[in-house]
Amino acid sequence: MAILETARLGFPLLSAGQAHKELFHNEALARIDFLIHPIVQAVETDPAAIVPVPGQSWLVGSGATSDWLDHDDQVAGWTGNGWMFIAPLPLMRVYVETIDNFAIYRGSWQMVEAVASPAAGAVVDIEARMVIDSILAALEAQGILMSDP
Known part of the structure; x- marks a missing residue:
């Protein structure tokens, strides 16, 4: 008998007439609990x-x-x-x-490495740096980027 499991994450699937279905169901829920x-x-x-x-x-x-x-x-x-x-x-x-x-x-x-704010350069564009800093702050607030220590 083939092992029934999901293709990507290997969650156990139930089959018709399967004994102890609660064991397979509970294992799937435990995996989901670790992955969400x-x-x-x-x-x-x-x-x-x-x-x-x-x-x-x-x-x-x-x-x-x-x-x-x-x-x-x-x-x-x-x-x-x-x-x-x-x-x-x-x-x-x-x-x-x-x-x-x-x-x-x-x-x-x-x-994940932090993305530093812009610094240096021959020409400093304060407005552009402020916009870049605000974009970085928004990405950090969403948890997409880590903040620069």
Whole structure:
């Protein structure tokens, strides 16, 4: 019997006459819970170094050990019953609490870099810089860009 799951994110699907449908349904809901507005605590490689609470998740760093072995770059979410691993898709974006920044998956997780306001140049156009600064402020307010420290 073929495993029934969604094409992109691998959510388990129900089949006619399937026993224990609630298990598959609950797993799908747990995956959705980790993926809607994804927030991870940190990037970590050793799950023994943390004390997880149900609903928390981490980005699995390269060279992960123990329960996370062979899950590099995945999102590891603690369900209370064990770890749930979610493979990232290109351009997936998560918020990393410990560094107060976003990470974007582009073959590996990359932290978002702040865009600096315009500076320098032979001719300074104050009005143009003010407009650029207001655009950057609007993008930061929407969470699209990180603010320049």
